[in-house]
Amino acid sequence: MEERTFAYILKISERIARASKVKKLRPLSKEIAENVLKREGVIIIPGVRGSGKTTLLSELYSKEKNAIFINAEVLAKQGVSLLDYLHYSYAKGFRVFLIDEIHILPEWEKDVKIFYDETKSKIVISGSSAIALRVKGSELSRRATFYELKPLSFREYLYFRVGRNFPKRRLEYLLDLKKRRKLEKMVVPYLDYFLPYLQFDALPAAFFERKEDVYINIVERTLRYDLAYIRPIDNFYIDVSYKILKFISLSPPSKVSYSRISSQFGVSINFVRDLLYSLEQTGIIYRVAPYGKGKVRKEEKVLMPLSFRSALCLHYNENPDKGGLREDFFVQHVGKCFYFKTGIERRTPDFVVDDCVFEIGGPSKGFEQIKKYKKAFLVKEAILLEKEKEVPIYLFGFLY
Known part of the structure; x- marks a missing residue:
């Protein structure tokens, strides 16, 4: 992968993360974030569009050390393989990988499985459907932990x-x-x-x-x-x-x-x-x-x-x-x-x-x-x- 392509994807992804940061996190997102920060391995966060997944990943991005935020849509538009981008990022010293809207990428679960088995890195994934992510996440079997981000509860509202x-x-x-x-x-x-x-x-x-x-x-x-x-x-x-x-x-x-x-x-x-x-x-x-x-x-x-x-x-x-x-x-x-x-x-x-x-x-x-x-x-x-x-x-x- 060219350094210029890597840098461009990183810049746009970081811009999305910064724009999604909020001062007051919803209680469910705060609870999930606290749990994710304590865990290792592969973590999958499904939720319908608009439920705050990018905001949650942005919060994790600000708290995790050696973390990289990857917007899958930007990756897809650049025609870059997820596995290639993960390998390139790892070589640059990143050890926590936050991947937003991963459902956009075909066969993402195979790339995540290969990369995790190789590096045992912490990988946090978000996508639009609990059902779809669980079906594809079955490829990861015991490697993955799920936290669903639902719409606001009345308590949160x-x-x-x-x-x-x-x-x-x-x-x-x-x-x-x-x-x-x-x-x-x-x-x-x-x-x-x-x-x-x-x-x-x-x-x-x-x-x-x-x-x-x-x-x-x-x-x-x-x-x-x-x-x-x-x-x-x-x-x-x-x-x-x-x-x-x-x-x-x-x-x-x-x-x-x-x-x-x-x-x-x-x-x-x-x-x-x-x-x-x-x-x-x-x-x-x-x-x-x-x-x-x-x-x-x-x-x-x-x-x-x-x-x-x-x-x-x-x-x-x-x-x-x-x-x-x-x-x-x-x-x-x-x-x-x-x-x-x-x-x-x-x-x-x-x-x-x-x-x-x-x-x-x-x-x-x-x-x-x-x-x-x-x-x-x-x-x-x-x-x-x-x-x-x-x-x-x-x-x-x-x-x-």
Whole structure:
């Protein structure tokens, strides 16, 4: 590699890192940074576009010794191999390698594996999808540690809006009436912020930039560029992706199915399944697996990262489905969960987390759908709830 090319990539990458540095790091980023600084080996940080990955890597860049910041997009535009650039950097004395937006590079996992096996250097990677990075990161097997950077939690949002650093709580704390009472009393004065958070402010890029088109720009970049790094695409594939994403955002989650999408857009169910898998890999949708026997034959529930549903509905001059917003919020905060597949004439609860069953609903939601389950809870859109089995939905915003 020519020294001039190396220096140019280094200069542009450093400029990006400096521009992304902030004075006040979001709590989740701070927590991840503290953990990463203590670790060695390969560390992978996935997150949807706009969640603050570059800012996090910029923070690490300012703290790590002998570190180099590498923007993969700059590398790709210069036509330089990742492995060649890593070797050249290592020869110059760099020992910590921070690689941003790595999903842009084809077969990056092979280059990282080779380089790590050769040098045992510390390598920190960011990219736009937890699913895609985990699939490719499997090539690294036991070498990699994952830290996912989700959109802002409600707890983090209040940290920036009102300057209070509320405690992070575990799920079992929220399910204990006496314990959660303390948190409720602290949070109730700030509940006017909950709706703006749900509808627009959950993504750091949107909250800090205050531009209405942030989400639309992310969707466009995701569909036109990120999809191409996952699979071959053409104009038809992009066009159908836009239409299906619009359908998902405007529909209640219970109305989104492979067969309905297939018939509405004139494509096969296999095409729909493949496209949704690809969209999930970009991080622009979530797919929640079904719970129970025969789940292999059942479809996943399709949800969205928080605020994307509202932003797309606003773009199309429609009101977002309240149930969809609640489920987006719940799934984003609890993380790993399953959903109950609802039969045609059989109503069931919404989600299973560990051994607990949850039904998500509005203020008037009743116990009918969960009464036969021992560890079952109503998650309701309410300020204060007196019953042990009823939990205000906003409290789940304090899980991270």
